[in-house]
Amino acid sequence: MTKETILTEKDIIIIGGGPIGIACALECKKRNWNYVVIEKGTLANSLFNYPKNMTFFSTSEKLEIDNIPFISNNPKPNRDEALEYYRRVTTSNNLNINLYETVININKTAQTFQVKTSKRQYTAKHVIICTGFYDIPKLLNVAGENLNKVTHYYKEAHNYTLQDVVVVGASNSAVDAALEIWRKGGRVTMVVRGENIGERVKYWVRPDIINRIEEGSIKAYFNSEIKEITPNSVTVKTPKGLVTLLNDYVIALTGYLPDFNLLKNSGITMTDDEKQIPIYNNDTMESNIENLYLAGVICGGKETHKWFIENSRIHAKRIAKHIETKLNLSN
Known part of the structure; x- marks a missing residue:
């Protein structure tokens, strides 16, 4: 047997x-x-x-x-x-x-x-x-989500050094990823559906990400969502219209x-x-x-x-x- x-x-x-x-x-x-x-x-x-x-x-x-x-x-x-x-x-x-x-x-x-x-x-x-x-993972359900440049998990920041990285989400995992990648020399843009960073983000981390966004070290689009991902760019729907960003990686930490x-x-x-x-x-x-x-x-x-x-x-x-x-x- x-x-x-x-x-x-x-x-x-x-x-x-x-x-x-x-x-x-x-x-x-x-x-x-x-x-x-x-x-x-x-x-x-x-x-x-x-x-x-x-x-x-x-x-x-x-x-x-x-x-x-x-x-x-x-x-x-x-x-x-x-x-x-x-x-x-x-x-x-x-x-x-x-x-x-x-x-x-x-x-x-x-x-x-x-x-x-x-x-x-x-x-x-x-x-x-x-x-x-x-x-x-909760999928974005957009064109290009199956590209190799897209991941729904984040492990560490080193491989994103000197890269244009879009981090999707505003939870603890998204905030941690954005801050770590920025500190390792990555160029980070956050795309957030809500109007602000999540209230449940760790209290000792939330002020840090807000300050980095306010000073311009990390870019952020609030009330926004990704509409399309291509090998070299990401199209984001924002309150002011569509924005196309040059992009190397997308880290979609949406839950x-x-x-x-x-x-x-x-x-x-x-x-x-x-x-x-x-x-x-x-x-x-x-x-x-x-x-x-x-x-x-x-x-x-x-x-x-x-x-x-x-x-x-x-x-x-x-x-x-x-x-x-x-x-x-x-x-």
């Missing part, structure tokens, strides 16, 4: 190996439940894809899971410190995590779930989805979306408004499908700013408590 055809039986399958998935795994391990975490990328894949110099808004103690201390050099840890912390939590607790394995579908039968992945098939009594939202297809195909009901918030019980985190739970940022649908590590760590304990109650009642 090949590895791909092996049927693996588990009590609980946790989909997503980020901080909340790790927190769920810790709760399972405490109770000696037969569980596995399935992650399509590396451990804490979303954090790994953050910019290399990214600093968290939260302090280190607010990123801790299960009261395991997170010691950082500064009150607000950076990306590498967070990766080290969650890696240490995982390895020191010997958590059962399968990496680089993608969930294809989740089907509910009478008593169990059938979970098919890129490597094998599982059966499980309970499933927890905590896949985050960083894997599917990301949860994997709604996975949720919908699993039978989870979503609100019928633009927010597309999945239906779940806030006390137990159980969705409208019995024994199928949601945890972390995915609970907010398109409102990806609603849930984050700091305020969704508790989801793991709520889920474990509810499953434990069910198991006690069945015994």
Whole structure:
């Protein structure tokens, strides 16, 4: 029998190996439940894809899971410190995590779930989805978006030195990218749909970007949007009309979306408004499908700013408590 055809039986399958998935795994391990975490990328894949110099808004103690201390050099840890912390939590607790394995579908039968992945098939009594939202970018939907010069992710600034770079967006990631590229010698222009830099931008960074724009070091077009991207230019619709800019790179940091297809195909009901918030019980985190739970940022649908590590760590304990109650009642 090949590895791909092996049927693996588990009590609980946790989909997503980020901080909340790790927190769920810790709760399972405490109770000696037969569980596995399935992650399509590396451990804490979303954090790994953050910019290399990214600093968290939260302090280190607010990123801790299960009261395991997170010691950082500064009150607000950076990306590498967070990766080290969650890696240490995982390895020191010997958590059962399968990496680089993608969930294809989740089907509910009478008593169990059938979970098919890129490597094998599982059966499980309970499933927890905590896949985050960083894997599917919100597209600009303009001509030229598929050019190699366009990216929806930003890692570091060095390769943009002496280049004409358009940064789309006004969130934390867009502001960080614009400032870092400018400081590394890139010529930066920001294109922002709103009338100003986002209010949720980190309070110690927001004055910096506003000052750079006001002094002219970084150009910015507000109430504007990209209409077309060509190999050598970008056309921007502004309040004063169309503007064409010479351009080498476009970094479109306009946000990301949860994997709604996975949720919908699993039978989870979503609100019928633009927010597309999945239906779940806030006390137990159980969705409208019995024994199928949601945890972390995915609970907010398109409102990806609603849930984050700091305020969704508790989801793991709520889920474990509810499953434990069910198991006690069945015994």
